[in-house]
Amino acid sequence: MRSSPKSKTVALLIAHALLVSTLARAQDASQTRPRRAQSQQTSPQTQTKGDTERLAGEPTIRIGLSTDARSVTISTNGSQLSATEPNGGQLPLSVARVRLEAHLLAPTPAASETEGFRVEIAGAQTRAEAERTAREIQALISEATDTSLDAATDTWRVRVGTNLTSARAIELRNEIADAGFESARVVDASSTQAVARSSNSNPVRSTARTGALLREVVAYASGSSKIFNTSAPVTFSSQDERNAPVRFNEKPYRGRLEVFANPRGTLTVVNVLLLEDYVRGVVPNELNVPAIEALKAQAIAARTYAYRNRNQFASEGFDLLPSTRSQVYGGLSTEQPLTTRAVDETRGMVATYRNEPINALYTSTCGGRTEDAENIFNEATPYLRSRECALEGKAHFTTFIVKSSRDLPDIREEANASLARDAALLDIHGFALGTRHLTDNWLATPVSQAEVRTWLSNVARMARQTAPIVNDDVTRPPAFSTALAAAAFGEARADTLLNNADVEYLLSFRDASDIPERNRADVAWLVRDGYLSLFPDASLHPREQMSRARVIHTIARLLESRGLFGLQRGTTRPTTGGALILRSSKNRDQPISVNSDAYLFRAFGDNTYQMRSLALVGGEPVTFHLDSRGLADYLEVRPAPGGAAADRSSPYSNWVASMSVAEVQSRLARWSSGIGSLTDLRVLARGSSRRAIDLAIIGTNGAAHLRGGRIRTALGLREQLFVIDRKYDEAGRLIGFTFTGRGWGHGVGLCQYGAYGLARQGLTYDKILKAYYTGIDLTKLY
Known part of the structure; x- marks a missing residue:
């Protein structure tokens, strides 16, 4: 395409101007390709605000798929690619696959450009803090740095560079911002007027800088056959986008692919596509759960974030990145039917606050509470406030209440706390206990020979053994032990498997000598395995009549240990219809109907207690028994490990991380220079959600502070909702820290796993969004 050096230079300058114009117009450019059919469904809760700007059509978005590639492949499964330059001219292309490389052009003479710009980072509270920042920046770049006091605000600022051109200053500002100093801005040193506060306020501009070494894009067919070369951006598209979309390194994308050489x-490879097509490629990568209302909430958040943050990377020639720096975008191959449905059914819908689209931040797992934006990002935002990740009050319990009409036992003695459970398990297996109202007095009463005979017959029935013949002494521990062993095992098991030394060793308690020889092996066996317990004074009282409580407890322990109660285990997965779903150890979901007079138990610590009702949130470990009709007549629940917050299903709802002192000091070195050897970490302030927002780094020579969202990233933790435990060696020296925390992410805005939890509890997408974004409306943008 090049004919002479002179024409090359002219074409280069024209292409540069076209690039500026084309990229600046890209956001509002109309599309000529056919649109996919969209659902016209509109939720009744959606409001169309008269003062909110209503777009005439669907906007486009530019996604920087790659920003530093040496070589890329653009292809299609169709017959051939289409390639155009910014002026609309068609490039010669009759193949379905091209390889693109960046080749160096001769440097162009530097145009005259006004100098006198610099970069500033303002807002340091002390001179020492400003000087630390200056040293950090000096280590990253070659420009000179100094500090000065801003008398108007009584804060310190860091100044970087002197007499820079505006292009160099903007480039330098971007480098500093990418290193974590987002507040950096370009100022005119002669007037101290800011010319580029943030990338959001800059229009999309050319990525080539006057005076730089310019490059061109060279396209090759298979092998080394060159097809064309151009210094202007090249846009590739497919002639059949639906069936043969354009591909970047074999991955298909909707819309078009633009490729240009960067400074x-x-x-740089940019995917230019309609906003709805972009959101289709975001939602399954950000939240892929089987809950349509949560996916709708995610779709609206992703759409709102994309529209609000257009031009975020304008200086690079695109709007957003496909990573967590913006939103995770995977293109066409990652789309899923359910997530696409969520996008289609919320088409054009965004979250607004006072008629403006919000900065719809979201986090993976908030750990039960979200945080005020200013405590993480240093800027207060009225709709990004700390919120509980749950329904209000006790509403999150109301949907999944299991109730029983059975009377509760009247047990007050701590020693009898576990007897209600034992009696319940025996009762559902046909043991005639002789009472339906368990009391301490009834349990303390000596057991009768008739009761023991009946209960041992039931043991033999369940163990498929012959009922033992009992004598008058069966109500005392020695004879009871032998009769119970016969009913459960049907043979002289203990006498066969224990020798005399074993028996004497196991019977080394106070009154063991009172046990007759014929019963000693059986007593030793039951005591060893924990079925028969001793009194607090380490005695058995072998000559005394046993209480009902001791007999019931011993029988229940033995039957349960042998698996004869037929108990099943699972994990609750409640549904919005109030049904109880239990997931088995084989990952099979089983709907359970609970008998109206079932025994209901809930664990508190190591003990279980009978209840009239059980509140289930999902995730609780459950032990249950089904009667002959398939109804649950016994249900025992332990608290869900993840608690009751809506984000409890996240694998990161709770976590623990341990680090040595050296590892912590290494990670915090950038923020703690000059403090000497690390001696402690202290959380000095916590935000509304209890997140650490001021961390003191204490050393032998002083202390430094780490504040806001940098705490999590500096320490390399999943979240900054944590507490700290310290580890010491035998000499009392600090050797490490253990961080016990909740959540994953920055903790601001919508909680993705929380949205899933709220959807499972019956909330619609609009209520989910309003649970996390304070005071917002939902508005049709187009």
Whole structure:
């Protein structure tokens, strides 16, 4: 395409101007390709605000798929690619696959440009803090740095560079911002007027800088056959986008792919597509759960974030990145039917606050509470406030209440706390206990010979053994032990498997000598395995009549240990219809109907207690028994490990991380220079959600502070909702820290796993969004 050096230079300058114009117009450019059919469904809760700008059509979005590629492949499964330049001219292309490389052009003479710009980072509270920042920046770049006091605000600022051109200043500002100093801005040193506060306020501009070494894009067919070369951006598209979309390194994308050489001498690849097509490629990568209302909430959040943050990377020639720096976008191959449905059914819908689209931040797992934006990002935002990740009050319990009409036992003695459970398990297996109202007095009463005979017959029935013949002494521990062993095992098991030394060793308690020889092996067996317990004074009282409580407890323990109660285990997965779903150890979901007079138990610590009702949130470990009709007549629940917050299903709802002192000091070195050897970490302030927002780094020579969202990233933790435990060696020296925390992410805005939990509890997408974004409305943008 090039004919002479002179024409090359002219074409280069024209292409540069076209690039600026084309990229600046890209956001509002109309599309000529057919749109996919969209659902016209509109939720009754959606409001169309008269003062909110209503777009005439669906906007486009530019996603920087690659920003530093040496070589890329653009292809299609169709017959051939289409390639155009910014002026609309068609490039010669009759193949379905091209390889693109960036080749160096001769440097162009630097145009005259006004100098006198610099970069500033303001807001340091002390001179020492400003000087630390200056040293950090000096280590990253070659420009000179100094500090000065801003008398108007009584804060310190860091100044970087002197007499810079505006292009160099903007480039330098971007480098500093990418290193974590987002507040950096370009100022005119002669007037101290800011010219580029943030990338959001800049229009999309050319990525080539006057005076830089410019490059061109060279396209090759298979092998080394060159097809064309151009210094202007090249846009690739498919002639049949639906069936043969354009591909970047074999991955298909909707819309078009634009490729241009950047100032770093590499290739930038930008996916230019309609906003709805972009959101289709975001939602399944950000939240892929089987809950349509949660997916709708995610779709609206993703759409709102994308529209609000257009031009975030304008200086690079695109709007957003496909990573967590913006939103995770995977293109066409990652789309899923359910997530696409969520996008289609919320088409054009965004979250607004006072008629403006919000900065719809979201986090993976908030750990039960979200945080005020200013405590993480240093800027207060009225709709990004701390919120509980749950329904209000006790409402999150109301949907999944299991109730029983059975009377509760009247047990007050701590020693009898476990007897209600034992008696319940025996009762559902046909043991005639002789009472339906368990009391301490009834349990303390000596057991009768008739009761023991009946209960041992039931043991033999369940163990498929012959009922033992009992004598008058069966109500005392020695004879009871032998009769119970016969009923459960049907043979002289203890006498066969224990020798005399074993028996004497196991019977080494106070009154063991009172046990007759014929019963000693059986007593030793039952005591060893924990079925028969001793009194607090380490005695058995072998000559005394046993209480009902001791007999019931011993029988229940033995039957349960042998698996004869037929108990099943699972994990609750309640549904919005109030039904109880239990997931088995084989990952099979089983709907359970609970008998109206079932025994209901809930664990508190190591003990279980009978209840009239059980509140289930999902995730609780459950032990249950089904009667002959398939109804649950016994249900025992332990608290869900993840608690009751809506994000409890996340694998990161709770976590623990341990680090040595050296590892912590290494990670915090950038923020703690000059403090000497690390001696402690202290959380000095917590936000509304209890997140650490001011961390003191204490050393032998002083202390430093780490504040806001940098705490999590500096320490390399999943979240900054944590507490700290310290580890010491035998000499009392600090050797490490253990961080016990909740959540994953920055903790601001919508909680993705929380949205899933709220959807499972019956909330619609609009209520989910309003649970996390304070005071918002939902508005049709187009």
